[in-house]
Amino acid sequence: MVLGIDIGSLTAKAVILDHGSIRAAHIMRVRPRPIDSATAVREAVLKAAGARISDIRACCATGYGRLEIPFATMNMSEISCHAKGAFWSDVSIRTVIDIGGQDCKVIILDHQGLIQDFIMNDKCAAGTGRSLEILSKAIGVELDSLGPLSLKSRRPVAITNKCSIFMELEVLQHLYRRVKLKDIAAGINLSVAKRVVALTKMLTLCPDVCLTGGVSKNVGVSKGIEKLLGITFKPLRCDPQIMGALGAAVFAKEGLT
Amino acid sequence: MITAGFDIGTRAFKICLVEDTRLLSCVCRLADRNLEQSIRDCYKQLLAGQSLSRRQVNKAIATGYGANLVTYAAYELSEPACLARAAHQFDPGLSTLIDIGALFIRIVKIDENGFLEDSDVNEPCAAGSGKFLELVAEALAVSFEDISTIARRSLRPYAITSTCAVFAESEIISQINAGVASQDILAGALDALVSKVQALLGKAGDIGKKLALTGGVAKIPALREKLATALDKDLIAPPLDPQLIPAYGAALLAQGRSRRRP
Numbered sequence: 001m002v003l004g005i006d007i008g009s010l011t012a013k014a015v016i017l018d019h020g021s022i023r024a025a026h027i028m029r030v031r032p033r034p035i036d037s038a039t040a041v042r043e044a045v046l047k048a049a050g051a052r053i054s055d056i057r058a059c060c061a062t063g064y065g066r067l068e069i070p071f072a073t074m075n076m077s078e079i080s081c082h083a084k085g086a087f088w089s090d091v092s093i094r095t096v097i098d099i100g101g102q103d104c105k106v107i108i109l110d111h112q113g114l115i116q117d118f119i120m121n122d123k124c125a126a127g128t129g130r131s132l133e134i135l136s137k138a139i140g141v142e143l144d145s146l147g148p149l150s151l152k153s154r155r156p157v158a159i160t161n162k163c164s165i166f167m168e169l170e171v172l173q174h175l176y177r178r179v180k181l182k183d184i185a186a187g188i189n190l191s192v193a194k195r196v197v198a199l200t201k202m203l204t205l206c207p208d209v210c211l212t213g214g215v216s217k218n219v220g221v222s223k224g225i226e227k228l229l230g231i232t233f234k235p236l237r238c239d240p241q242i243m244g245a246l247g248a249a250v251f252a253k254e255g256l257t
Numbered sequence: 258m259i260t261a262g263f264d265i266g267t268r269a270f271k272i273c274l275v276e277d278t279r280l281l282s283c284v285c286r287l288a289d290r291n292l293e294q295s296i297r298d299c300y301k302q303l304l305a306g307q308s309l310s311r312r313q314v315n316k317a318i319a320t321g322y323g324a325n326l327v328t329y330a331a332y333e334l335s336e337p338a339c340l341a342r343a344a345h346q347f348d349p350g351l352s353t354l355i356d357i358g359a360l361f362i363r364i365v366k367i368d369e370n371g372f373l374e375d376s377d378v379n380e381p382c383a384a385g386s387g388k389f390l391e392l393v394a395e396a397l398a399v400s401f402e403d404i405s406t407i408a409r410r411s412l413r414p415y416a417i418t419s420t421c422a423v424f425a426e427s428e429i430i431s432q433i434n435a436g437v438a439s440q441d442i443l444a445g446a447l448d449a450l451v452s453k454v455q456a457l458l459g460k461a462g463d464i465g466k467k468l469a470l471t472g473g474v475a476k477i478p479a480l481r482e483k484l485a486t487a488l489d490k491d492l493i494a495p496p497l498d499p500q501l502i503p504a505y506g507a508a509l510l511a512q513g514r515s516r517r518r519p
Contacts (some may be wrong), residue, residue, distance in 0.1 A: 009427065032434050102424060124382075125423035134423065164423050165383035166360065169267050169322070176292055176326070 002256070003056045004249025005038055005072065005244075006081065007065035010101030010129060011214060012037040012047035013245035015057075019112055024049035025242045034065025042071070052161045060252035062244050064102075076251050078244055079107055079118050083237045083245030086210055087113035089236050094206035097225070098243065099196060099215035101129040106200050119202050124163070127195025131164040135188045139181060149185040150220035156186035167191060186220060193224030200229065208234040212243040226256070258315045262339070262508030263296070263330060264501075265323030268359030268388065269473060270296055271501050272303055274314070275508035278346060282307050283501050293326045307370035316511040320503050322361075335512060336503050337365045338474070343506030344469060345371030348495050352465020355454060355484075355492075356502070362454055364461045376400040377461055382421075385453035387474040389422035393446040396429050397439045405479035406444055411444035425449075451483050457487070463470035468492050475499035 001023065006013040008072050012030050016023045026045040030037045038061065045224040046052065058237075061072035062081040074085075078098075086096045089107055103122035124133050136146045145180055150156070161167045167188075174184050190195050192215065211222050211233045217240070238246065264271045270288055276282040284299050304311060311329075319330035320339045336356070344351045344367055354365040360383060366374040383389055394404055415437050419425040429465070455463055458464060470481055470492040476499060485492045495502055 032430075102427070123419075123424075124421045130423050162379050163382040163421075165388055166381045167387075169360070172290075174322070175290070 001049070001051060001055045001057060002249050002252040003042065003059040004245040004247065004252055005041060005059065005061045005063075005069065005083070006078070006244035006248060007034045007037050007061065007063035007069070008101055008244070009064060009103075011042040011241070012063075013242045014041040014116050015242050015245040015249045016045055016049045017249040018049070022238060022246070023051075025239060025245070027185075027239075027241055032106060034068040035252070038069040038071070039066065046128040047062050058252040058256050060248040060255070061170070062248045070208070074255055075254065076248060077117065078121070079105060081244045081247030081251065082212060083107045083109055083113065083115050083243070083247065085243035085251050086212060088246065088250045089238055089243075090208070090210070090234060092208045093210050093234060095209040096243075097196065097200065097209065098213040099192075099211070099221070100213045104128050104196055104199055105188070106203055106205075108203055108206060117203055119199060123197055126162050126164055126167070127192055127199065129213070131167065131192055131195075132188065132215060132218065134164050134168055135171055136185075138171050139175060139184055139188075141181065141185060141227065146185050146189065147220040149182050150189045151223075153180070153186035155183050156190050157183050159187045159191040162195070181225040189220030190224045193221050193228055196225055197228045205231070207231065210234045210236055210240070212236070212240040214228060216240040258512060259309065259313055260508045260511035261300070261314050261317040262504040262506065262511060263317065263319040263321070263324070264325045264336075264504035264507060265292075265296065265319065265321040265326055266358055267322045267361070268297075269500070270321070271504040272296070272300055273501055273504040273508045274303055274307060274309075275505065275512065277512065278509060280497060280505060284499070284501055285498065285502070288323075292323065295423050296326060316513070318507040318511040320507045329477065331511070334507060335361060335382070336361075336376050337373055338508030339461035339503040339510060340365045340471065341367045341371070341373040341506070342501045342509050343495075346506075346509055348467070348469065348493060351467045351469050351493070353461070353468050355458070355468065355470050357387055357454065357470070357472040358449070359391070359473065362386070362457055364457050364464075366461065366464065375461070376440070377457055379457055384420050384425070385449040386422065387472070389425060389449070390446050390450055390474065392422060392426045393429055393442065396426055397433065397442060399439060399443065402449040404447075407440050408443040408447055408479045409440075411438070411440040413441055414448050415441040417445050417449055447477070447480050447483055450480060451487050454484060455487060466490075469495060471495055471499040473500040
């Protein structure tokens with residue numbers, strides 16, 4: 001068995017691979033220190049797999065806290081791990097769009113799964129999970145309900161600002177004017193989709209395209225991107241949020257041979 | 258003649274009642290969910306405090322991000338126009354005004370006759386804004402009033418690497434956990450604000466000799482000091498609450514008279 005751990009800005013993910021298939025996976029909120037998150041998520045995934053620490057032959061860490069995990073036998077960048085994980089789950093994937101809590105990346109792969117090109121935004125919160133979190137809080141809607149709620153809207157509000165804090169203000173103005181919540185929710189999702197699409201325009205996308213990361217679970221954002229790009233995302237056979245951890249586990253396995 | 262000036266900002270709203278050029282009464286409140294109603298209520302209280310009825314107010318002018326919420330104002334005016342008018346009132350020799358609000362930093366250049374010459378405002382990005390400073394102070398559990406005292410203690414300001422205000426907040430939380438002192442983080446946040454103002458001033462061309470600092474953030478003495486040092490210029494403090502300047506200017510403009518020296 002091998003273990004992959006991805007310590008993100010908001011959640012920690014772990015995947016256990018056993019003889020080339022996913023044995024267990026776990027996602028949890030991060031603790032203040034990466035080492036605490038890593039230890040907790042390892043414990044949880046071991047429990048889910050019914051395994052012990054001694055069963056793990058190798059462990060690869062990724063994510064922004066990857067260098068602070070003493071029990072990891074190796075570490076890889078998030079870009080490599082997301083590419084690896086996505087290509088491992090589906091060899092037809094040529095483009096990975098990953099929207100995480102604090103960054104957004106677009107990775108282009110060749111037919112062997114090697115990275116051809118990538119672009120990343122980790123400078124501005126717009127087009128990341130944090131933006132969604134701030135804006136859903138501003139309108140008092142649970143982050144998880146933002147996607148389903150937005151689908152009911154037929155007239156999404158236009159959000160013109162790019163900075164999340166200015167967007168918050170704009171959203172509040174819509175609230176003052178008593179605009180329907182579903183229309184604001186749809187506007188919020190579209191604003192994130194637009195920022196992601198703006199990032200993808202810097203590269204040439206190749207099909208099949210998949211969407212990964214926590215934000216991919218927001219159906220409003222994913223449908224928004226599909227519409228704006230005129231494409232359909234290839235569905236993945238496992239949870240899109242664990243892609244980084246999965247890629248790390250695949251690297252751990254490859255490191256053994 | 259009695260006039261009213263409304264400045265509906267992104268973080269707070271301010272109302273001034275003015276008779277000729279004299280400030281009768283003023284209020285400054287934080288914006289809330291029922292902003293429109295809150296403004297109405299505050300205005301009512303302000304009038305009641307002066308035993309005035311609404312009809313005795315000859316004219317009202319609104320300015321600021323939410324100026325359109327004041328439906329009973331005669332019209333809306335831009336912030337730079339209001340700032341320039343107020344600035345000229347308290348010091349006719351002022352050449353440039355720096356107004357730092359929650360989200361907007363304005364550079365207002367005033368010509369020798371007290372007319373608005375030129376103005377500039379920051380890009381709509383909250384990096385290094387008043388709101389950013391607030392987020393930092395909140396993360397450190399420091400109240401607005403204490404920012405100055407604490408930041409002044411810093412010998413080694415922490416240079417915040419995140420350009421985005423949202424990310425800076427999480428960066429700061431991890432720095433607190435890593436043991437960086439509050440005063441160093443606060444001083445670093447003030448430095449970020451100063452460099453944002455400097456960048457804007459850099460585009461403004463000749464800013465003259467006499468500068469004034471206004472806006473809610475101007476109430477932080479440590480920021481005033483840092484900015485004055487960075488610019489190597491004196492920054493005049495207005496004779497009334499610096500946060501009220503645009504509302505006061507709006508009320509003065511509502512007086513509608515030609516600009517006279519006080």
